[in-house]
Amino acid sequence: MTDARGSARPNGRAPHAPGTPCWVSLMVRSPAATEEFYGALFGWEFRPGPRQQPGPSVRALLGGGEVAGIGLLPPDRHLPVAWTPYFASADVDRTAEAVRSRGGTIGVGPLDVAGTGRLAIGSDPSGAVFGVRRASAHLGAAVTGVPGTPAWHELTTFESATVAKFYETVFGYDEEPVVSADFDYVTLHLDGRPVAGVHGAGGAVPRDRGPHWTTYFTVTDTDDAVDHVLHLGGQVLTPARDGVRGRTAVVADPEGARFALLQGPR
Known part of the structure; x- marks a missing residue:
């Protein structure tokens, strides 16, 4: 289905400019079935994600470059299975405060995730969920x-x-x-x-x-x-x-x- 040639950026690439969509993640109940679906549809391969995240997670790869994250939805969390976009920030704590002060909410974080950086997950005043992240070693999507x-x-x-x-x-x-x-x-x-x-x-x-x-x-x-x-x-x-x-x-x-x-x- 896919051709993985294209703009795979090296590990030394510059961080995304603040406000740029920089990552997408999906929390699911059946990771193995999800990997099978997206692997067949998009040609993704997978490798384990950060161990410190709540529950197991994987990174989806194309041509060796990271594309997206998939994690296990905790069984006690009755949340919809949905893709979440993340927007880059130079200061996640300050962005989280801006979200709150302008009528949004922050449901997760800000917190540090080893191998990823600092992130927060919130929602806008209408209730739509999105993430904010400042990269450390992991700068976000490496293939576009x-x-x-x-x-x-x-x-x-x-x-x-x-x-x-x-x-x-x-x-x-x-x-x-x-x-x-x-x-x-x-x-x-x-x-x-x-x-x-x-x-x-x-x-x-x-x-x-x-x-x-x-x-x-x-x-x-x-x-x-x-x-x-x-x-x-x-x-x-x-x-x-x-x-x-x-x-x-x-x-x-x-x-x-x-x-x-x-x-x-x-």
Whole structure:
């Protein structure tokens, strides 16, 4: 399914600029089945993650470079299985305080994780979960721009203006709203480049999920990837369609974690 050639960056690479999406992680109930699914879909390989994390974890690799993290969801935690994006910070404690002061919450941390750095997990005022991290030895995703890697992050929430302002003040983004009477969307920019989107969906926000972030993964062919998702026991939530960023589809893995597939414009 994937070609792991591309921008694998060396261990000495520079840290991500503050505000940049820098990592994604997934907490699951069946790690072995999850590894089998994503390994077959994206060509990921896996190696053990930091031992100090709560429960076992693995790092997903493409061509030897790190792409994502997968951990075991504690059995006493009744949380949805979901992909969580992390945004880079030069000072996690200060960013966590900014999250709180602007109406968000911090549920985990800030704390140090050996081999990873300092991190916190919180939610914005609408309830969407995201992470903040300052890298130490582990700088975050080491492979980008090739099939099987995160390409885009999009927040689905009730309305874009208030929530986009939250992220703007916490991370220093610039906003680019879509001027439309029937489409509520804001693109968040950092140093002149788009890094994430905020979609105000109103009553169309799923009741079982509430406001949430969706990670888009690059694929060579969206329609082929959708077929592969179904063959591997996943679900199609939004069929493949063409859009501004290319051909996309929203799917879910066998445990219900939602993510999107993105085939760039040709």
